[in-house]
Amino acid sequence: MFEQPTIGRLLDYLAEVLRRATTTPDLRLPELVLPIESDVEALRALESDADANGPIGRVRRDAVVAGELSGLHTLFEQQVARTPDAIALIQDGRELTYAELDRRSNAVAWQLADLGVKPGQLVAVRVARGTEMVVAVLAVLKSGAAYLPLDPGVPESRWAFMVQDAAAVALVGDDAALADRLNLRLVPVAGGDGDTRAKQAPPVRAAADDVAYCIYTSGSSGNPKGVVVPHRGPVNLVRHYLRTRRSLRTLQWTSFGFDVHVQEMFTTLASGAALVLIGEDDRYDPDAVVAALRDHGVQRLFMAFSPLTALLATMRRLPELPELREIVAGGEAMVLTHKVRDFLDAHPECRLFNEYGPTEASIVTTIHAVDPAEDRPSIGRPIDGVAVRLLDAALRPVPVGAVGEIHLGGAAVAQGYIGRPEETERAFVADPGHPGARLYRSRDLGRWRADGTLEYLGRADDQVKIRGHRVEPGETEHVLADQPGVVDAVVVACSDPGGDTCLIGYVVLEDSDPAVLARLMLDLGKELPIYLVPADLIPIEELPLDDNGRLDRSRLPEPEWLKP
Template sequence: MVSTSGRPSVAPSAHSPALPAACTVHERFAAQARRTPDAVAVAQGEAVLTYRQLDERAERLAHELAGCGVGPGDPVAVLMERSPHLVVAILAALKAGGCYLPLHAADPAERMRRVLERAGSPVLLADRATRERGLPEGGGRTVVVDADAGAGGGAPAGGLPAGDADGTAYVIHTSGSTGEPKGVAVTHRGVLGLVDDSAWDGGAHDRVLALAPYAFGVSTYELWVPLLRGGTMVLPPPGSPGVRTVRRLIAEHRITALHVTAGLFRLFAEEAPDSFATVAEVLTGGDTISPTAVRRVLDACPDTVVRAMYGATEVSSFAACAVLTAPFTPSGPIPVGRPLDTVQARLLDEELRPVPDGGTGELYLAGERLAAGYFGRPDLTAERFVTDPHTEPGVRMYRTGDLMRRGPHGLEFAGRVGDQVKIRGFRVEPGEVEHALARQPGVAHAAVVARQPEGGGEKQLHAYVVAREPGLDLAAVRRAAAEELPDYLVPAHFTELAALPLTANGKLDRAALPAPQTPRRAAEAPPVSPVDDARQEALCALFAWVLGIPSISPDDSFFALGGQSLQAMRLATRIEAEFGVEVTVGDVLNHPTVAELDVRLRELAETVVPPAEVA
């Protein structure tokens, strides 16, 4: 069922009463550290940091950053693997008076370089692992935060700037229609508005498993809700943890809440729906949530609450939610739900007038959670953050681009305004992808649309390109795009056209773009000598099933056939179930053909000690 109250009943929190008000994120953390100095703030395996240790180490690093010239409002870039030292680095950037600018290690180096240069070549915080792999160009001085950073002595006294509630806490980059990612500047006030929401009351969010990359907006919840409420942030190992790893972490760390994307939630529902049985709440969203997946999870975990989350980086992450509980019978799409405490939701027409009851309007969000705007882009800020005509002068609201209506359980999604789409939980501007493709040698024009595969599944980007001259190598165009764009922006399929279809007034006619053909196997290669014919045949079948194509050969590349990270996770899960060997997403991504993965499986099998040999 869908809860009408929006507030499930859970056990009281061990961390009440509420803390005194503080105007910045780091001031609030310092107050919590004084209150519970010996409580565990961050855990990763056996490595833990108490609140006192985290506060002192971040304070020491903050003084080092101040010595590097970091002052109020200055961005501090962060490029690190997932670890407790990452949390030290983020908190230190705030304590120094700056804001953290997270870089996603999976992004191409060229994209990171552009982000750094637009930020004025800021100080870059890195760890030894990322330094050894090579740091992107465009940054300023690099400070390596390693295992010994800030470990000795107490925190230096004084000398750091005072906080500002309306100052920028972080800048996260999202897809931009002009071909350049846009940086959303989120304020301390916005973060604290999310943290203080009553959705997190009651103890269900005391031990949060942080699965999202720290360069994504969901990390605001994963990082600051537990840390500013006296809870524990639990970090998985570096990389993309699979279903088996997440199940193990939930059990070992007694996880009470976590967020998974809609696509990953569906994977859990299909492969291991009982994974969340001991979790108080599992949050999901970012794209269309499968009602069938919700039913499967709640059938297997009747005591768990599923929260369908809606939000945007521009409103400090989550803005609305629907609470789903057992028994659950799907009766239509999952609703967006009701706004969180300090968020005002308005459904307006093209003249910014409220739509009548039952009508469909564009969703505008207002309140203290709004971001300051887009970093260095006053023009784009003015376009998306507009004056609210329904309150006192000077108050802004954010134009989401989502069409919605009001239903019995709150807001209901009704479509998108314009071209922006959702891919794997990310708001994607096809224009950014089109710009990247049009820059490739040999490409005259490009168009990108999102399509849902036949038979259902997650939406995928499809690229249509017009060649400057015959003989365009589409595989080379895809490889070049992957060097410039993050994984979720690289189209799954490419189609070459003689010309792009146009409307009568000369604009691109996206509706007239042909449906892409089902990907075929790569051209037949000379026969290979398989290590294990039966195993390779089974692997080929699994690859084809995950990719939604009839068949593949042992030398076809997972990437060349449109494979992406969520499909890699699904493939790893199925391989584990069929072969009894624990396979990571990294194994699939680093061995993208059946022939290569076959060899890797043999290596993994040889490292497993038979039960009879265990002492």
């Protein structure tokens, strides 16, 4: 049941607790079980201490190159200088070199510069998946501004909230009517091709603490909240990849509204490899995804674990992908299925990586190379420049092997939530062991294993992961309860028959007409991303309450399709 080191540690703690209790009898229980001296040293090694990062400020304005963190686009520009004629993008048989991609993005960046955009301002990006999306992202960064991705899988009403909430100053895209509806100045992504200035980017210096992008995540109040991420964190991740991983041709599969698209794009374009692009519809077609992987000799695939297992499960026979060298999964707990193991057995040169990190900590903070024989792979060790601390509710360190909340520090820590100072203060806290440093409270639980890797143990709150997206059921609940004809509503997470997480909505209705449920599902689909729309709506007469008047979730009826 226990490994020998764990047994020894438990005995050491027992002896130390007895010593503390007898020598200092007024100590409280949490103080009695603080880490012993040997664990303090072990934790220091496990946590991978990084340089302290205090409040974000423009303190490194000239930190651009050579050993210092710079801008994401700077990493791309450095690669352009090294390999201008190498292929950067591949889409539908068309190729674009690094130099051509640089010129196209420079041309759009000059249009933004002519508008007067400045560091710290946000520019919305809404273009079809493909070459134009990469051009637009690079252009905004080259202009000195930060980009706000408008995911095509999200309703326009949500885009309208985001651009207003983030105070976006322009829209890079190809839809003038959309720009008018969002009340933004349109900067055409295909414009500026004849601009003679496009040989060079606008003369904007990129600093590590300048904002790179803003990603909106689910919020319990009913509205999403924007996470403001400076260049420092994602650049640190890309540099880690450049030091530890090979340059590999990569498929750009991830949703534009999911921050892993940053990792896909810049780990590739900073290394001299090619990024293979597929359309929005093709992302959901297993045959199209496999064809893109095979036909273009893709070597690296980033994909959340649920769609990865679904992709393999839908194939009648395992795809043959001899060029594939890495599958990078994350976004949710990893449980290896027979299909995944069979694929890895058939592709011995392909490695599976389990990566962990919330948007508030710049995409990825820990990485683990998975052994296919593992039942429940860990989330690995902290990457360079990142600190991981397991703390209790009072922000005290927990012993090795004990469960604590994962707190993330170092270069990865985001600036905070845009326009939400109170939520930022609650989520981004002072590091008690390192004055001046900040930690992000992930609300994820974990423990250090005996082998020195971090085990993920689920959420400390009601947030769940659905298709790789971190979701607050309360956001769906808020929107559902606000619909006409709904008296009351609650939304809970559960596992469907396939083992995937989904949302179930329980509604108290004014009208018992079954057609109301169908209308509600349609209306929710217009207001929420697909991953926030419940898999089922169940009408009930009233919400079950306990003796204290609080919702008794245990008495909510189980969906018929979940009953054995």
